[in-house]
Amino acid sequence: MRIRPSSSDDLATILIIESLTNKIPWTEQQFLSSAEVGHHSLVIEEKEGVVGFAIYSPIVPESHLLNIAITPSNQGRGLGRQLLQKVILQNQLLGVKSLTLEVRVSNNSAISLYESEGFLKDAIRPDYYSGVVREDALLMSLLIK
Numbered sequence: 001m002r003i004r005p006s007s008s009d010d011l012a013t014i015l016i017i018e019s020l021t022n023k024i025p026w027t028e029q030q031f032l033s034s035a036e037v038g039h040h041s042l043v044i045e046e047k048e049g050v051v052g053f054a055i056y057s058p059i060v061p062e063s064h065l066l067n068i069a070i071t072p073s074n075q076g077r078g079l080g081r082q083l084l085q086k087v088i089l090q091n092q093l094l095g096v097k098s099l100t101l102e103v104r105v106s107n108n109s110a111i112s113l114y115e116s117e118g119f120l121k122d123a124i125r126p127d128y129y130s131g132v133v134r135e136d137a138l139l140m141s142l143l144i145k
């Protein structure tokens, strides 16, 4: 397992992972704009190739985790936690003091991962996620020392 910054060569794989893991997947244009504006993007790689990615936007002393996903066949193996811990470490090194995120209120596995890494539940943003059925977002944050 290796975690490294993503490159443009990873985009096709990231788009596949995104389509398999996100109810409202980011488009290719959204990933390109994200890179353009300077968001930080990491991939987690195994022998067979890239199996996950994370994107965050640091505006020190704050930072926002915009996206994190592991391919369905590799979930539950501890890879998401390792990727999240790398994101936290990189933010700490950048001088970030508060890392925030939004998560669907129904996404229990992600919420328990975040809680076990020290994120606190801050607020609910009603109807944050659009789509046929709208869903509330849980806002969470991690204080980094």
Ligand SMILES: CC(C)(COP(=O)(O)OP(=O)(O)OC[C@H]1O[C@@H](n2cnc3c(N)ncnc32)[C@H](O)[C@@H]1OP(=O)(O)O)[C@@H](O)C(=O)NCCC(=O)NCCS
Residues within 6 Å of the ligand: 021, 022, 067, 068, 069, 070, 071, 074, 075, 076, 077, 078, 079, 080, 081, 082, 101, 102, 103, 104, 107, 108, 109, 110, 112, 113, 116
């Ligand atoms: C959320 C996600 C990134 C976690 O990655 P993962 O590799 O599956 O997670 P890990 O194997 O590292 O597990 C970490 C923790 O997550 C929680 N978790 C993982 N799978 C779970 C499940 N099926 N049910 C409940 N909790 C679960 C547990 O707390 C677990 O810790 P534990 O193994 O010590 O109990 C991954 O499931 C994913 O890509 N989901 C779809 C995309 C998504 O929802 N992203 C988050 C958007 S905010």
